[in-house]
Amino acid sequence: MSESKTENIKWMKRALFLASLGNGKTSPNPMVGAVILDKDKNLISEGFHHKVGMPHAEAMAFNNLKKDARGGSMFVNLEPCCHHGRTPPCVDKIIGSGIKKIYISIQDPDKRVSGKGIELLKEAGIQVHLGLCKKESLELNKAFIHRNITNKAFGVLKWAMSIDGRIGLKNGKSKWITNEESRSLVHSFRAEFDAIIVGGNTLRKDNPLLTTRGSKDPEPLRVVFTKSLDIPLNSKLWNCDVAKTLIIYDSSTANERFLTRIPECVEVEKVSSDNPVLISKILAKRGCNKVLWECGPKLATSAVKSGCINEIISFISPKILGGENSMNPFVDFGFNEMDEIIKLKDSDLSLIGNDMCLKSSLKNQF
Ligand SMILES: NC(=O)c1ccc[n+]([C@@H]2O[C@H](COP(=O)([O-])OP(=O)(O)OC[C@H]3O[C@@H](n4cnc5c(N)ncnc54)[C@H](OP(=O)(O)O)[C@@H]3O)[C@@H](O)[C@H]2O)c1
Structure with missing residues (x-):
């Protein structure tokens, strides 16, 4: 495995760990964590969705930014939202930040978002990589997906x-x-x-x-x-x-x-x-x-x-x-045969x- 792939997995696993801190508190929302690196691949922020009604993981990560994110990358375990729910769309924030690359583990099963968030990011010229740590992400949010x-x-x-x-x-x-x-x-x-x-x-x-x-x-x-x-x-x-x-x-x-x-x-x-x-x-x-x-x-x-x-x-x-x-x-159960x-x-x-x-x-x- 290349050095950069190993690094990418490390950051997505960090996003997954952050996401898991919301376990039991986010319903009806999923558990989501986000990590932001600068253009030199240094960690400049991270955040997670604490509970329903609180900002989404991406918004929390932008709130915690220590440096300009322009030219940098983001790792997030679920497709960012593109609709106005309890909080404004995360896709707009990501596009506005000047981030150049985003690693998304899985698509959002929510029909209001599914695939649409990714399309908007691509249309804005952001490189989107889908599927990193997919198995772990499906496991973490299996109840939300179900x-x-x-x-x-x-x-x-x-x-x-x-x-x-x-x-x-x-x-x-x-x-x-x-x-x-x-x-x-x-x-x-x-x-x-x-x-x-x-x-x-x-x-x-x-x-x-x-x-x-x-x-x-x-x-x-x-x-x-x-x-x-x-x-x-x-x-x-x-x-x-x-x-x-x-x-x-x-x-x-x-x-x-x-x-x-x-x-x-x-x-x-x-x-x-x-x-x-x-x-x-x-x-x-x-x-x-x-x-x-x-x-x-x-x-x-x-x-x-x-x-x-x-x-x-x-x-x-x-x-x-x-x-x-x-x-x-x-x-x-009424079973008659093994x-x-x-x-x-x-x-x-x-x-x-x-x-x-x-x-x-x-x-x-x-
Ligand atoms: N060791 C354990 O882990 C554990 C865990 C839970 C329970 N228990 C024990 O289990 C015993 C009760 O057993 P139980 O089987 O009667 O459990 P239950 O949990 O009370 O379930 C049965 C009751 O659920 C209601 N119900 C609604 N729809 C149903 C449906 N489609 N099918 C079946 N019930 C439906 C009925 O309530 P109504 O009668 O009000 O209509 C029925 O009497 C208790 O003694 C308790 O201590 C042990």
């Missing part, structure tokens, strides 16, 4: 189970299967998500809090999906000072008299069936790129069947719960004390 292409939120399903594959005893008791370190990791990793979803039964049985315990401000939206609307009068989720809560109910089966149990601060949306895709679409429309499904076996199975889940995170603890009727992470079963890919295993954390992807992410 939402733009499918109009669904990128779904991660998480559960905690014993070594014998049980998520609770037959009487429903499950506190605690995993160790304290795993549980505190779950609290902080929730900060990567825009919403956390449970089913009505988990709400009734566990009365969960579903927060990051302060790692994220504002906390992710807490979502309950219910067919019956038979929700408890008292729940930790009704305290909206801690985090917002949204109840989504299936109006074809719910008893709408129970609506009076819902406190005023809690938002309510109704859908026409119990298909979890409807939740995924509602949340995508509200700007959620990435959502965490922390539901029990029934809703988890429906969510997988309906294509709402892209990744699975399983915490596995070396404990034996036993019992024919103890709870599994899923109910029956070639029907769901095969996961890209597995990654880590140890948390004496627990294991296995992350895997489902096929066909986009």
Whole structure:
């Protein structure tokens, strides 16, 4: 590899690192980082998109400029925007700066921008190089890309189970299967998500809090999906000072008299069936790129069947719960042949004390 290619990769990786600092805070926007070099290839500025409503990465980099950028180059992990959104178009700033060369990792999947930003830069006489560190950029912004292409939120399903594959005893008791370190990791990793979803039964049985315990401000939206609307009068989720809560109910089966149990601060949306895709679409429309499904076996199975889940995170603890009727992470998928079963890919295993954390992807992410 030539010296300049190695240098270019180094700068794009720096832009990707900066972009990742916005993880969990930029939705509905992507994570973007930008680096500016002068005409002698010295670093003169960098910036990243901190959170929605704040300037884009390119604008931040121009705000931080230490020297004139004329004749220099820029590295950015996503195609610069060319439309007036919450902030002015970045393409205009880049053209106005006198930068001669721009390295862009991937095109923006947003139809308002896709390819158009690149065209405008080329028309202004800027050399555009597309595709540097493409794989890493696709990985970093996979949730944003998924939402733009499918109009669904990128779904991660998480559960905690014993070594014998049980998520609770037959009487429903499950506190605690995993160790304290795993549980505190779950609290902080929730900060990567825009919403956390449970089913009505988990709400009734566990009365969960579903927060990051302060790692994220504002906390992710807490979502309950219910067919019956038979929700408890008292729940930790009704305290909206801690985090917002949204109840989504299936109006074809719910008893709408129970609506009076819902406190005023809690938002309510109704859908026409119990298909979890409807939740995924509602949340995508509200700007959620990435959502965490922390539901029990029934809703988890429906969510997988309906294509709402892209990744699975399983915490596995070396404990034996036993019992024919103890709870599994899923109910029956109705498979009769081994070639029907769901095969996961890209597995990654880590140890948390004496627990294991296995992350895997489902096929066909986009
Ligand atoms: N170990 C773990 O990681 C873990 C994680 C989560 C839960 N759990 C345990 O799981 C148990 C609850 O299991 P569960 O399967 O009943 O979970 P759930 O998360 O409550 O999901 C089922 C509920 O979701 C609602 N729902 C809406 N649409 C649905 C659909 N298409 N398919 C299925 N459900 C739909 C229904 O609520 P309504 O009944 O209100 O209509 C249904 O009862 C609890 O004991 C909890 O402790 C364990």
